[in-house]
Amino acid sequence: MRIGLGLPTVFPSSEGHLVMEWARRAETAGFSSLSILDRLVYDNFDPTLTLTAAAAVTERIRLMTAILIAPLRNAGVLAKEAASLDALSNGRLTLGLGVGNRKDDFQVAGAEYGNRGKRFDDQIALMKRVWAGDDAGEGIGPVGPAPVQLGGPPLIFGGRSAVALARVAKWGDGYVTGSVSDIAGARTTYELALRPWREAGRSGEPLFIGSLSCAIGEAEAQATAEAGARYYSYQGGRPANTPGKPGASASPAATGIPSTAEAIREALRACEAAGMDEVFVRPNGVTDPDQVDRLAEAVL
Amino acid sequence: MKIGIGTPGTTTTLDGAFVKEYARRADAAGFSTITHLDRLVYSNHDPLIALTTIAAVTQRIRLQTSVLLVPLRSAGLVAKQAATLDAISGGRLTLGMAVGVRKDDFALASADPTDRGRRFDAQLALMHRLWAGESESAETGPVGPRPVQAGGPQVLIGGRVPAALRRVARWGAGYVTGAVFSPDTAHAIYQQVLDLWHEAGRAGTPRFVGTVACAIGEEQAQRTAESIDHYYHYRGGARQGIAPPARVAASDSLNHIPSTIPAIREVLQACESIGMDEVIVRPGVEEIDQVDRLAELLR
Numbered sequence: 001m002r003i004g005l006g007l008p009t010v011f012p013s014s015e016g017h018l019v020m021e022w023a024r025r026a027e028t029a030g031f032s033s034l035s036i037l038d039r040l041v042y043d044n045f046d047p048t049l050t051l052t053a054a055a056a057v058t059e060r061i062r063l064m065t066a067i068l069i070a071p072l073r074n075a076g077v078l079a080k081e082a083a084s085l086d087a088l089s090n091g092r093l094t095l096g097l098g099v100g101n102r103k104d105d106f107q108v109a110g111a112e113y114g115n116r117g118k119r120f121d122d123q124i125a126l127m128k129r130v131w132a133g134d135d136a137g138e139g140i141g142p143v144g145p146a147p148v149q150l151g152g153p154p155l156i157f158g159g160r161s162a163v164a165l166a167r168v169a170k171w172g173d174g175y176v177t178g179s180v181s182d183i184a185g186a187r188t189t190y191e192l193a194l195r196p197w198r199e200a201g202r203s204g205e206p207l208f209i210g211s212l213s214c215a216i217g218e219a220e221a222q223a224t225a226e227a228g229a230r231y232y233s234y235q236g237g238r239p240a241n242t243p244g245k246p247g248a249s250a251s252p253a254a255t256g257i258p259s260t261a262e263a264i265r266e267a268l269r270a271c272e273a274a275g276m277d278e279v280f281v282r283p284n285g286v287t288d289p290d291q292v293d294r295l296a297e298a299v300l
Numbered sequence: 301m302k303i304g305i306g307t308p309g310t311t312t313t314l315d316g317a318f319v320k321e322y323a324r325r326a327d328a329a330g331f332s333t334i335t336h337l338d339r340l341v342y343s344n345h346d347p348l349i350a351l352t353t354i355a356a357v358t359q360r361i362r363l364q365t366s367v368l369l370v371p372l373r374s375a376g377l378v379a380k381q382a383a384t385l386d387a388i389s390g391g392r393l394t395l396g397m398a399v400g401v402r403k404d405d406f407a408l409a410s411a412d413p414t415d416r417g418r419r420f421d422a423q424l425a426l427m428h429r430l431w432a433g434e435s436e437s438a439e440t441g442p443v444g445p446r447p448v449q450a451g452g453p454q455v456l457i458g459g460r461v462p463a464a465l466r467r468v469a470r471w472g473a474g475y476v477t478g479a480v481f482s483p484d485t486a487h488a489i490y491q492q493v494l495d496l497w498h499e500a501g502r503a504g505t506p507r508f509v510g511t512v513a514c515a516i517g518e519e520q521a522q523r524t525a526e527s528i529d530h531y532y533h534y535r536g537g538a539r540q541g542i543a544p545p546a547r548v549a550a551s552d553s554l555n556h557i558p559s560t561i562p563a564i565r566e567v568l569q570a571c572e573s574i575g576m577d578e579v580i581v582r583p584g585v586e587e588i589d590q591v592d593r594l595a596e597l598l599r
Contacts, residue, residue, distance in 0.1 A: 016384075056353045145343055
């Protein structure tokens with residue numbers, strides 16, 4: 001099982017250079033990938049530009065949005081952004097995509113909320129045409145640059161419904177969880193992607209990628225728990241696949257944020273036992289780049 | 301007068317190694333700014349992605365979109381992206397913006413070209429609110445990150461019609477020309493910008509930024525001319541057989557791309573004499589040593 005690193009969602013604006021520092025240290029330490037999540041009405045950095053800055057100072061590590069809320073965006077612009085990042089990173093981009101469920105994000109983006117699932121499918125179809133160098137529509141010539149990865153970056157999908165997970169078989173290469181604390185629940189969701197994959201006669205199995213909120217150090221784990229509570233505040237402060245009552249207090253104990261090397265390794269063993277191919281350790285809410293080295297020492 | 305440099309953005313095969321090396325050399329040589337252009341239905345890299353790549357490997361040089369076609373995009377997302385790039389670069393972003401004119405770009409973006417001016421005005425208003433830490437509306441919270449430059453990145457406006465020039469006074473710190481212009485034309489436009497600026501009661505004067513297509517070497521200058529011609533030829537969508545409106549101007553430029561340091565200096569002196577604060581020299585060839593050769597202008 002590969003182990004990647006989730007970049008912090010929020011850096012202080014005055015410390016934007018930390019993005020490059022996290023990326024350099026993650027590559028040196030040997031993490032497989034860097035991932036980043038998406039929101040609009042929030043103080044996070046833009047995910048595609050953050051990954052672009054990380055790509056510029058690295059050579060090997062893969063870059064993944066986990067996940068990018070595609071229907072907030074214009075598919076033509078997103079196709080070009082993704083192709084540019086794939087070209088400039090020499091083919092290291094994986095696009096994790098989802099529909100999103102924050103109405104405020106859609107409102108500020110000027111995007112319709114009600115039809116986002118339908119639009120999402122149309123967006124993927126358009127992006128695939130652009131990346132393949134095909135006509136993007138009547139009177140529209142080719143849109144460059146050409147991605148380095150043939151046909152465009154691999155697509156990974158998030159979500160929990162059968163409709164969402166059917167997109168893995170139709171368009172993609174795998175499924176990525178949100179912040180996973182219920183590993184059995186994550187496996188059940190993965191099965192929703194696996195079934196249509198087999199029905200479609202695709203060979204092998206879809207990638208199963210997990211995202212594990214954790215941090216080395218008690219204060220750091222507390223910061224991670226608080227960042228998660230804040231991020232998920234619109235649904236009671238916890239990811240939807242977390243057992244327990246919404247609105248419970250966000251302490252590491254309550255939300256199960258592992259804070260020691262042993263606890264994190266144990267969680268990773270459970271992820272591997274559930275069949276995950278790659279897991280991101282994500283010390284969200286911690287911006288000190290020393291955390292990269294501490295996590296690497298614990299898990300790599 | 302400051303001198304910046306443009307990436308050869310109209311060409312096709314720039315890889316990451318080239319873009320980063322070009323940027324590092326421009327940063328070290330002392331160019332004031334590095335620019336990247338925008339088109340959607342074209343072979344260029346996305347300007348915000350290209351400039352973020354450049355920001356990550358440079359220390360000092362300013363980063364400028366020349367120009368970002370905002371009505372093709374969501375203003376909420378552009379505001380967040382610009383603030384992110386401003387943070388990653390330590391406050392070095394200058395956002396050159398305009399409405400854009402190509403039908404194919406609007407078709408791909410599913411954006412209505414007919415009301416693009418009105419939408420651009422609303423977009424500028426929203427972006428400035430978000431950069432100031434205000435919300436889009438009562439139902440939504442603020443959109444971070446906060447830009448490093450107070451109130452948002454420096455804003456330049458491009459375009460030639462009166463509505464565009466009024467935007468300089470309303471929102472912009474300055475005006476930026478396209479790559480094809482004569483000093484006389486640019487001067488006349490800037491006078492209109494100045495009048496509108498004063499009418500609006502703004503103090504001081506707006507920044508005046510020019511772009512000069514040029515390259516060192518005759519063959520390089522010829523290819524630069526061709527790249528400009530190619531860029532404008534696609535205007536409106538070449539497949540529809542629409543005659544490119546800028547054809548005349550671009551073809552005219554075939555004879556006027558300066559190709560030596562003295563010839564470029566002459567153009568820069570003309571730019572300075574009409575009051576430009578900064579000029580971007582932009583070669584249209586993918587040759588890394590153009591940076592070093594053009595840096596002679598700084599000495």
